[in-house]
Amino acid sequence: MSEKKYSHVTVLLEETIENLNIKPDGIYVDGTLGGGGHSEEICKNLHADGVLIGIDRDTDALEAVGKRLEPYRCKKIFVHSNYADVKEVVEELYEEGKIPRNKIDGAVLDLGVSSFQLDNQERGFSYMQDAPLDMRMNQEDEFSAYELINEYSEKDIAYIISKYGEERWAKRIAKFIVEARKVKPLETTQELVDVIKAAVPKAVRREGPHPAKRTFQAIRIEVNNELGLLETALENFCDVLGRGGRLCVISFHSLEDRIAKEVISKRANPCTCPKDFPVCVCGKVADIKKISGKPVLPSKGEIEANHRSRSAKLRVCEKI
Ligand SMILES: C[S@@+](CC[C@H](N)C(=O)[O-])C[C@H]1O[C@@H](n2cnc3c(N)ncnc32)[C@H](O)[C@@H]1O
């Protein structure tokens, strides 16, 4: 791999680290290593006997962060995996004698795409740069934006753009995509941008953000099944935490935040008895408590310094 610049402005860094209550000899999992911003701060707080487990499904990220974290003395374990498989990852490390069982002291999930992925032209995440239609976070996956754009039905494309992109012109964009691909398959981000531009009325294009922004976000979410995996992933992270261990989840999309809120609430209040029952008979007991009722939001200063943080929300829970 050629040398690539790796800059990702980490969102809600201080707030996340504060909420993790890092023990210097603890074991911490970063499920979304990305540029390593959260991981680096965790490492700074760990002694030589502390452990950082960094997971990412992007091999480029793992390679770059490995270098960034070299100066820190704690034990670092990098795993190319999907964060939804955190249970298997932790179990395997236990089997290999690298960590004790039931001992995860904290975990971070900073959802979505990294600046590194966006800035890397050939990955095809950006509507600003021309590249083959791709957007796979895991370069070993077979399904990419190319298959989505050229093989999904018009109805499915419209649904995805509307739901994940909250794009009001979704139906028209889907119609234009299907018309265009009848002539020849859409192969590049620029071809897709041109189709989107043709579908969105000129007056609308002149006002808001780039006309392809919402559609690209939606395609990325679908290609990487970002929302489909989240619920299971959050359940699994809650499962692997040891008593007192904390999970910090940073989301950027209202649908992501809703899933995080629901999983945490369900585990913090699992009783399914009718409200008018005097005592609980379902026997379901909470194993998680909420640390913050409302999500933690970035400060005004952070939003001014980093536009990407404006939609970020941090939710924290603790294993009991
Ligand atoms: C927003 S970035 C994380 C940035 C990081 N916290 C930092 O400060 O540099 C999200 C990262 O999570 C990875 N990712 C997204 N979904 C994933 C999944 N299901 N499993 C593993 N990694 C995932 C992406 O490849 C990306 O590198």
Ligand SMILES: [Zn+2]
């Ligand atoms: Zn009950």
